[in-house]
Amino acid sequence: MDFANSTQLFGLEHVYWQLPLVAYPFLSGLVAGSFIVGSLSHVFGLKRFEPLAKMAIIVTLAFLIGAALAPLAEAWQRERFWELITRDHFPYSPLGMFIIVWIAYVILVLVEMYFLFRQDNIYLAQHGRGWRKTWHGLLTFGSRNLSEPSLKRDHTILVCLAAAGIVLAFAFHGYVGFVFGALKARPLWSSPMMPVIFLISAIVSGIAAMITVYTLIQGGLGEKPVDSDILDGLMGLMKWAIFVDLFLDLIELLTSGVRSYASLPVYRGFSAIFFSSGPLAFNYWVVQIGLLIVVLVMTFVRPLRRSLAGSNIAAFLALVSVFAMRYNTVIGAELQPKASQGLVRYTPTWFGMDSWQVVIGLFAIVVFLVSLSLLLLPWERSWTASWSNEGAAVPVLPGAAAGHAAGPKKGGTS
Amino acid sequence: MATKNSDLDPGGLSRRAILKGLMGVAAGAAMPLAAHAALQSGPPARKAGTGLPPETQPEPSLDPRKNPSWEGWNNPRLGPTNGWSDASESAAWTTILNPDGLAIYHDRFYRIPESHPKHHWVMVMDTRKCVGCQACVVSCKSENNVPLGVYRTWVDVYQTGDTVPDPEGDVVLDGRRYRMDAKVVNMPKICNHCAHPPCVEVCPVKATFKRQDGIVMVDPRLCIGCGTCVNACPYDARFINPVSQVADKCTFCVERVDAGLLPACVTSCVGRARVFGDILDPNSEVSHLLARYPHSVRHPEFGTDPQVFYIGESGDISTDPDPNVQHMVFTYTSNANSNVPGGVDVI
Numbered sequence: 001m002d003f004a005n006s007t008q009l010f011g012l013e014h015v016y017w018q019l020p021l022v023a024y025p026f027l028s029g030l031v032a033g034s035f036i037v038g039s040l041s042h043v044f045g046l047k048r049f050e051p052l053a054k055m056a057i058i059v060t061l062a063f064l065i066g067a068a069l070a071p072l073a074e075a076w077q078r079e080r081f082w083e084l085i086t087r088d089h090f091p092y093s094p095l096g097m098f099i100i101v102w103i104a105y106v107i108l109v110l111v112e113m114y115f116l117f118r119q120d121n122i123y124l125a126q127h128g129r130g131w132r133k134t135w136h137g138l139l140t141f142g143s144r145n146l147s148e149p150s151l152k153r154d155h156t157i158l159v160c161l162a163a164a165g166i167v168l169a170f171a172f173h174g175y176v177g178f179v180f181g182a183l184k185a186r187p188l189w190s191s192p193m194m195p196v197i198f199l200i201s202a203i204v205s206g207i208a209a210m211i212t213v214y215t216l217i218q219g220g221l222g223e224k225p226v227d228s229d230i231l232d233g234l235m236g237l238m239k240w241a242i243f244v245d246l247f248l249d250l251i252e253l254l255t256s257g258v259r260s261y262a263s264l265p266v267y268r269g270f271s272a273i274f275f276s277s278g279p280l281a282f283n284y285w286v287v288q289i290g291l292l293i294v295v296l297v298m299t300f301v302r303p304l305r306r307s308l309a310g311s312n313i314a315a316f317l318a319l320v321s322v323f324a325m326r327y328n329t330v331i332g333a334e335l336q337p338k339a340s341q342g343l344v345r346y347t348p349t350w351f352g353m354d355s356w357q358v359v360i361g362l363f364a365i366v367v368f369l370v371s372l373s374l375l376l377l378p379w380e381r382s383w384t385a386s387w388s389n390e391g392a393a394v395p396v397l398p399g400a401a402a403g404h405a406a407g408p409k410k411g412g413t414s
Numbered sequence: 415m416a417t418k419n420s421d422l423d424p425g426g427l428s429r430r431a432i433l434k435g436l437m438g439v440a441a442g443a444a445m446p447l448a449a450h451a452a453l454q455s456g457p458p459a460r461k462a463g464t465g466l467p468p469e470t471q472p473e474p475s476l477d478p479r480k481n482p483s484w485e486g487w488n489n490p491r492l493g494p495t496n497g498w499s500d501a502s503e504s505a506a507w508t509t510i511l512n513p514d515g516l517a518i519y520h521d522r523f524y525r526i527p528e529s530h531p532k533h534h535w536v537m538v539m540d541t542r543k544c545v546g547c548q549a550c551v552v553s554c555k556s557e558n559n560v561p562l563g564v565y566r567t568w569v570d571v572y573q574t575g576d577t578v579p580d581p582e583g584d585v586v587l588d589g590r591r592y593r594m595d596a597k598v599v600n601m602p603k604i605c606n607h608c609a610h611p612p613c614v615e616v617c618p619v620k621a622t623f624k625r626q627d628g629i630v631m632v633d634p635r636l637c638i639g640c641g642t643c644v645n646a647c648p649y650d651a652r653f654i655n656p657v658s659q660v661a662d663k664c665t666f667c668v669e670r671v672d673a674g675l676l677p678a679c680v681t682s683c684v685g686r687a688r689v690f691g692d693i694l695d696p697n698s699e700v701s702h703l704l705a706r707y708p709h710s711v712r713h714p715e716f717g718t719d720p721q722v723f724y725i726g727e728s729g730d731i732s733t734d735p736d737p738n739v740q741h742m743v744f745t746y747t748s749n750a751n752s753n754v755p756g757g758v759d760v761i
């Protein structure tokens with residue numbers, strides 16, 4: 001039996017955390033990033049991004065569920081998942097901490113969704129057709145109050161929730177970085193930079209994902225055409241996130257790729273894996289760094305920034321770059337042997353446990369959840385109208401007027 | 415032979431005739447085999463009546479994931495009466511892991527010395543006496559049913575030094591004489607049962623624990639197999655057991671230690687290089703050895719405070735990643751391109 005080339009056997013120096021654990025920080029990065037984008041209109045008063053709020057919260061929830069499934073897909077006894085709650089090693093284990101932050105995040109997102117969709121749900125509970133009347137009635141939890149003070153209270157609650165959510169988003173994704181950063185046995189993981197690097201690239205990928213989702217949903221299903229101002233704004237945000245991300249990449253390179261500055265194990269691992277003849281050299285220099293620089297250049301070109309194709313190509317490249325960064329960080333550090341010499345061999349497989357199949361499946365679950373929410377939740381006001389008894393007539397909700405009245409006072413523009 | 419002859423025949427036979435000839439030869443060759451098989455199938459039929467399934471099984475797969483029964487983990491011959499029914503399995507594991515009900519620790523390991531434990535088990539590797547025979551690896555596999563491809567203990571063999579020119583040397587190459595100025599180092603490696611084990615602290619479900627007497631173990635009933643502890647161990651002492659699919663590691667043969675016996679690797683060590691004992695007992699052999707000889711531990715820089723001590727290794731006893739400094743002549747690592755000097759950037 002050819003042990004050396006067998007991916008079947010474990011043995012010493014095996015890459016135990018494979019592709020699902022690459023997808024895990026990627027998915028949770030999209031959670032953090034899309035939530036922060038969604039909160040822009042509430043917390044930072046950027047009224048321009050108000051149409052993104054509902055979309056962002058649904059995408060956040062879908063990615064949040066996908067993010068929790070990824071480490072479970074990696075676990076060999078995943079049917080014992082309930083132990084994560086009943087026997088949680090809080091607060092000593094990074095993964096044990098993660099489950100607490102995750103549950104808190106899910107609760108927060110659900111509550112925020114309730115308040116975001118409350119007006120439309122109440123309207124549909126009163127005027128909806130067929131099963132929608134019952135379904136949206138359930139979603140209102142019996143509340144039918146659409147008075148001016150209650151809408152103002154909604155707005156206050158949403159601002160508070162979004163602010164708390166941003167803190168949680170930072171905690172959530174920072175902790176994903178810490179899951180790796182806490183393992184001192186791997187020199188390339190054991191770095192205080194880890195949570196910060198993960199967080200900033202999370203914001204890059206989150207903004208990129210919002211560009212793609214906004215184009216798909218608004219362009220495909222929305223009433224109004226895609227607003228190039230929103231694309232422009234998101235690309236502008238992405239520019240600054242990429243600046244910080246590249247800066248952190250440079251720091252990482254200086255502190256681990258230069259022999260004079262880095263500790264010996266870190267330098268040895270980094271240079272053997274990412275330098276000229278290393279197994280991940282192309283993945284690091286071309287895909288992770290190179291594509292990010294290409295996207296950065298694209299965000300400076302005004303016609304590209306405002307065009308549908310240009311911004312979406314940039315978003316796609318940014319997503320590929322961030323996925324490569326996750327791959328380099330997670331797999332790269334595991335290629336450095338702990339008790340022997342050389343580099344650990346690893347080739348991702350297409351089918352079976354820990355393969356691309358699992359990653360594609362995780363993304364399919366996310367896409368399915370987003371699609372399901374298209375059917376079950378009124379993303380747009382025009383849908384509310386078409387789902388109600390009044391037909392195509394756009395309803396004039398009392399909340400819509402109140403919301404616009406409150407808007408200029410808060411934001412100052414619009 | 416038949417084809418050869420027909421090829422040589424200048425007149426040329428028809429293709430059908432060649433095929434007929436081939437078939438005849440094949441049938442002739444098969445006859446003795448069939449007779450052999452008939453003889454072989456005789457005895458088991460007569461032996462039947464022991465109540466056990468037949469010993470011979472059709473070509474078991476060597477991949478433990480395809481064939482979980484091959485080592486007895488899931489052996490169909492172990493019935494409920496052997497103490498491994500579903501109901502009694504849980505009780506059996508409690509007996510194996512902690513029969514005396516010692517306190518167990520998942521974090522804050524400084525409480526262990528404060529709790530005044532009765533014993534503190536340590537191992538001393540006297541590498542001056544290790545001959546690299548690998549008997550400990552075999553006995554560990556046999557004692558603990560360790561599946562193929564994974565190891566609870568292993569002995570890496572290195573060679574340090576070089577072949578140097580020497581007019582008196584016994585190696586002659588291209589008319590010049592050389593001498594092997596090299597040293598072979600045998601490094602028995604095992605779980606260090608660290609005083610501050612990072613693998614235990616990172617477990618999200620408190621499945622792995624450190625017993626009051628210092629032994630670090632995994633409870634296979636609780637482990638979710640997430641692999642965090644495997645990655646957190648700086649010594650690569652943990653693995654996911656491909657058969658039970660939970661984290662697995664050296665237990666110092668806890669069931670033997672609790673019964674007053676020595677670990678299997680210690681009893682099988684031909685040179686008495688492995689010494690096991692209670693460091694709290696000043697008269698134990700380990701206490702004597704550690705008081706008498708300078709000793710070191712693997713990777714002290716991680717701050718894990720290993721409890722497996724090495725005597726007879728001057729200087730660094732960790733593996734040097736540079737094969738030009740320390741050439742690994744024998745390794746259990748099947749997944750790395752060890753022994754390939756070009757594979758590592760050595761600056």
